Amino acid sequence: MSLNDKTVVVAGAGGGMGNAIVGALLEAGANVVGCDINVDSLSNYKGNRTFMDIEANLLDEQAVRTVFQKASDQFGVINGVVNAAGIAQRSTPIEDISLDHWHKIMDINMTMTFLMCREAAKYMKQEQAGSIVNIGSVSTTRPRPGLQSYVASKGAVESFSKALALELAPFKINVNVLHPGPCDTNMLGQFAQEGANVDEVKQTVFKDSVPLGELLTPEDIAKSVKFLLSGDASMITGSVLHVDGGRSV
Numbered sequence: 001m002s003l004n005d006k007t008v009v010v011a012g013a014g015g016g017m018g019n020a021i022v023g024a025l026l027e028a029g030a031n032v033v034g035c036d037i038n039v040d041s042l043s044n045y046k047g048n049r050t051f052m053d054i055e056a057n058l059l060d061e062q063a064v065r066t067v068f069q070k071a072s073d074q075f076g077v078i079n080g081v082v083n084a085a086g087i088a089q090r091s092t093p094i095e096d097i098s099l100d101h102w103h104k105i106m107d108i109n110m111t112m113t114f115l116m117c118r119e120a121a122k123y124m125k126q127e128q129a130g131s132i133v134n135i136g137s138v139s140t141t142r143p144r145p146g147l148q149s150y151v152a153s154k155g156a157v158e159s160f161s162k163a164l165a166l167e168l169a170p171f172k173i174n175v176n177v178l179h180p181g182p183c184d185t186n187m188l189g190q191f192a193q194e195g196a197n198v199d200e201v202k203q204t205v206f207k208d209s210v211p212l213g214e215l216l217t218p219e220d221i222a223k224s225v226k227f228l229l230s231g232d233a234s235m236i237t238g239s240v241l242h243v244d245g246g247r248s249v
């Protein structure tokens with residue numbers, strides 16, 4: 001599956017999935033612009049002439065504009081965008097969630113996706129082509145108790161992606177949402193209750209909830225992102241792809 005000469009902007013590139021997505025896209029021949037509020041983990045890709053990292057808080061409108069401007073200056077046409085930035089929620093009863101915390105989760109998981117898609121649309125409409133992959137969560141389809149704010153933010157990502165798919169279809173811009181199952185990154189342990197043994201929770205609660213019997217790896221997610229960005233997925237838009245080992249069933 002080749003992405004030769006395609007340029008893809010990856011938000012959350014410094015995270016567990018983001019890093020694997022960057023690697024998979026580079027391997028498929030794409031130019032990749034990896035942006036994150038912290039790009040330290042991307043140092044292994046530095047020096048690659050088809051890779052550029054940008055450290056930015058993507059909740060800042062101007063920063064998002066700058067990311068796309070730099071990507072376009074460096075590589076020309078922007079063909080794809082992957083929104084893989086996000087924040088977890090510790091399993092918490094609703095009465096203990098402050099309004100600030102609610103807003104923080106909605107902002108990082110949903111508003112940032114909106115800002116990235118809004119900017120992407122400007123560039124992609126000019127080309128009458130493009131593909132956007134928004135990372136949601138299987139918890140939208142199968143919620144867990146105590147994750148009400150996170151689940152709401154990811155449900156918003158799903159609805160938003162479908163609405164945008166319809167809006168951008170006349171411009172031949174595809175928008176899809178990928179719902180990962182429990183994936184072995186730093187974030188996974190952050191869903192556990194305060195004081196819980198994170199390794200134990202990962203192996204029991206999360207792994208045991210996956211019918212195929214394994215936690216997802218970031219590479220599992222990256223392969224499906226690569227597919228959705230490729231020409232092989234050109235007639236897929238407004239879709240929800242669960243990459244979850246059967247967790248959503």
Ligand SMILES: NC(=O)c1ccc[n+]([C@@H]2O[C@H](COP(=O)([O-])OP(=O)(O)OC[C@H]3O[C@@H](n4cnc5c(N)ncnc54)[C@H](O)[C@@H]3O)[C@@H](O)[C@H]2O)c1
Nearest residue numbers: 012014015016017036037057058085086137182183185187
């Ligand atoms: N790990 C899982 O089990 C799991 C399951 C379902 C969905 N997801 C979703 O997958 C995506 C990737 O998760 P991950 O497991 O790689 O998590 P991660 O914590 O490893 O990565 C998230 C990245 O988002 C970045 N980020 C946060 N706020 C930012 C901001 N304001 N500006 C720029 N970057 C910012 C962080 O710096 C981090 O690098 C997230 O949207 C997450 O909600 C994860």
